[in-house]
Each structure stands twice: as C-alpha cells, then as structure tokens.
Amino acid sequence: MPELPEVETIVRGLDKRVSGDTIDSVWIGSRKQPLKSPAAKIATTLEGKKIVRVHRAGKHIVLDLEAGDGRKRVRRAGSLSQSNAQWIVHLGMTGRLMVCDPAAEIVKHTHLIAKLGSGRELRFVDPRMFGKLSVHSSGFDPGGVEPLEVSEERFRALFRGRKTPIKSALLNQKLLRGVGNIYADESLFRAGIRPRRRAASLSKGDLHRLYGAVQDVLREAIAKGGSSISDYVDADGEEGFFQLEHRVYGREGEQCLVCRTMVKRLVLVGRSSHYCPKCQK
DNA sequence: ATACCGACCTGTCAGC
DNA sequence: TGCTGACAGGTCGGTA
Numbered sequence: 181m182p183e184l185p186e187v188e189t190i191v192r193g194l195d196k197r198v199s200g201d202t203i204d205s206v207w208i209g210s211r212k213q214p215l216k217s218p219a220a221k222i223a224t225t226l227e228g229k230k231i232v233r234v235h236r237a238g239k240h241i242v243l244d245l246e247a248g249d250g251r252k253r254v255r256r257a258g259s260l261s262q263s264n265a266q267w268i269v270h271l272g273m274t275g276r277l278m279v280c281d282p283a284a285e286i287v288k289h290t291h292l293i294a295k296l297g298s299g300r301e302l303r304f305v306d307p308r309m310f311g312k313l314s315v316h317s318s319g320f321d322p323g324g325v326e327p328l329e330v331s332e333e334r335f336r337a338l339f340r341g342r343k344t345p346i347k348s349a350l351l352n353q354k355l356l357r358g359v360g361n362i363y364a365d366e367s368l369f370r371a372g373i374r375p376r377r378r379a380a381s382l383s384k385g386d387l388h389r390l391y392g393a394v395q396d397v398l399r400e401a402i403a404k405g406g407s408s409i410s411d412y413v414d415a416d417g418e419e420g421f422f423q424l425e426h427r428v429y430g431r432e433g434e435q436c437l438v439c440r441t442m443v444k445r446l447v448l449v450g451r452s453s454h455y456c457p458k459c460q461k
Numbered sequence: 462a463t464a465c466c467g468a469c470c471t472g473t474c475a476g477c
Numbered sequence: 478t479g480c481t482g483a484c485a486g487g488t489c490g491g492t493a
Contacts, residue, residue, distance in 0.1 A: 182486060213470075239487080273486055274471080289471080308470045310487055344464065353488080360486060409486065410473080450466065452484080465493080477481085 182271050184327070184358030185401035186412055186420065187236050190277060193415030194241070194302075195234040197279050202230045202248050202297035209291045214275075214306055216268075216314035225265050225315040226294060238322045238357030241277060243267040264318040272310025278303055278415055324357030327394050336387045339379040346382060347375035348449045350394075359394065362407055362429045365454045367393040369428040374460045375446070375453040400425065428454040 182190070206223040208215070215222065229245040236242065245265045269277050280301045286293070292304040292313060304313060325334060338355045339346070349355060350364040359367070368375055370393035373386055382390070401407060406420030409430070413419055423430075427437050432445035436456040446453050 186486075270487085272470095272488080306470095307472065308485090308487095310470070312488090342463090348464080351487090362486065407486080412486070449464090451487090463493100465491105467491090468489085469487105471485105473484090475481105475483090477479105 182275075182406065182412060183239060183360035183363050184236075184398055185363070185404075185422065186406035186414075187239050187241060187271065187358070188402050189406045189414045189420060190271075191234050191236045191241055191415075193418075194243075194277065194279070197415065198231050198296065198300075198302060199233055200231070201300075203227060203245075203294045203302075204297055205295045207293040207295075211291055211309060213309040214291045214304070214311050214313055216312045222267075222292075222313060222315050226267060229265065236358075237320060238324060238326070238353055239270060239360070240320070240322055241269040241271070242320055243269070266316045266318055266320050268312075268314045268316055268320055269304065270312040272306060272308065272312065274308045274411065275304065275306040275311030276411075276413065278305070278413075278417060322357055323354050324352075325355070327356050327358055328398055330356070332388065332391050335391045336384070339382060339387065342379035344379055345376045345448055346373060346379045346390075347451075347453055349379040351449065351451070356394075358398070361451050361453075362409075362426065363394070363397050363401065365429045366397045366427060369455060369460060370397060372460050374457075375448055375455055377461075428456060430454065 203226045206226050208219045208223055228248045230248050232244040232246045234243050245267060247263045280303050282301050287305055289307040290303055290305045294302040296302060339349055342349055347364055350359050371389040373390060401422040404420055404422040407422040408419035409423055428443050431443045432454055434443055436443055436459055439458045441456055441458040443454055444457055
C-alpha cells in the first residue's frame, strides 16, 4: 500500500497520538506470515514498554521503546529487555497501523492488538499479509538513503554504471528507500524520463531533473497526506488527497495533462509503469 | 555481481 | 447470479 509519503503521514499521526503512552499488553493472532520475529519475542519485548517516539525509515515505521515506569517488570527469556528496543512495522501493500477505541469492531485480518496505558489500542491489520512486524534491539537500519535527505551528488552516484531500467533502480530500496510504484512513475514523468531508460544512460541534466522531481513529488504528497487509492488511511483513519494530483499513475489511455498524447502502460519488474511517450524520452 | 520472475496473500472489479 | 482472470501501494529468494 504505502510508500514514503503515506508512511510519513501515518508516522506523524502516531507520534502525536501515542508517544509517551505505554504498552500494557499485546495480543497476536495465529497467522505467522506477518511476523518477522517470533510472536513471543514481539509480545514480551513490547509489553511494559513506553513508546518514546514514532518515526520512519524508508517505508518502515519505527517505534522507539523504553523500559516503562519500573513497576512489576519481569525479565523474560527471549525478550529484548534493554531499555532501547525498537518495534518495526512494514505495511506491505495493505497493512494499517491505527489507534482505536477498544470498543471499535475488531475487523477481519487484525493480526496484533497492543493495549495502551491510556486505554486506547494500537491495531495492526493486513489482509494480504505482505506487511511485517519485528523487534530490534536498537539502531534499526534498512539500508539505502532517504530521498529527502540525500545530496544531489550522492543521488547521482546511486545510478552510476547501472544497466537496470531507471524505474527498477528507483524501486530498489537498497539504493533509495521509500520510493514505490506510484512515486517512481510520477517522478519520471516530471523529469521527462522513460521508465525503461538504462540508469547508466542518464545524463547529469537528466539526473538533476530526476533528483528535483523525486523530492518535489514526495514533498507535495506528504503535504496532501499521501495517496489514497483503494483503502489507504492514516493513523486517524483519514484519507490522503495526492491521488488527485497524479499525472500519469493509473491514467493509462487518458490524455497527457501536458501534451494530450495518450498515456501508455507497460510492465516492468512485474509492476505497471505509466508514462507519456511524448513528454518522456 | 546483477537482473529478471514467480511466489507470497486476499480482495475487488470487469467481462463472460 | 456466478465463475474466471487480471490487477493492486511491496519484497524475497531462486535461477539465469
């Protein structure tokens, strides 16, 4: 589901709402697919911890945890008991992490419920189960660079000598982290570059435009609360509005907003790629 | 070392 | 009213 702007939106909402709260108890469903760490380890690591901060690393949600207020804490085998554990949530395609009232209906595909000291609940729901839950001792690093923090020099260096299509390179989280299918297509359109162009074939000028386009698209999308296509909502259940600003994504067969040429779709790396054959070279 | 391609899942929607 | 197939915001691991 979510790419960098959606995750950023969720994280901002969560940080505002649950930072300072504690996790009193954790329920984990029976499906193992969404668990990257063993269920018992996740539960014992989260229980009794205070949520210090919620932030983002690429498409990962990172909840910084700290030992709670000291009452009746028991050290259990296999848990990450040191004060600086991190809870990592990747939403995959359809994952949602939401703050809920305990009275709210427990929807199908709910895989984890964390009861908070404030009386609310943090719930992880994911129908397709491509999302992943895990715990780390601290210093979680998914690799790759943050597109909104990287310098233009380093951005250019990421693609040097790569024969892969530029679209594939943009989707590679080990290079740039956080860009997914929608924002890759939108960035390439704005930069006037076709998705199939070999990364190494891009000129300095191409890369300069792409660098600017990626940052503009991501910043604008964050400002609009992300893109809601079918079911994306943020931590408060609010939809984003950037889907209204998409210029090529999902517009196959429609006219290019710039030149009125018909927008085309091709499949690259198993993913749909949308582009304007006239505006993108 | 790099690059495709299917696999992992469920849900929805279009077409027959 | 079904049934079938294509497609969906993402990643991983095997193979070429």
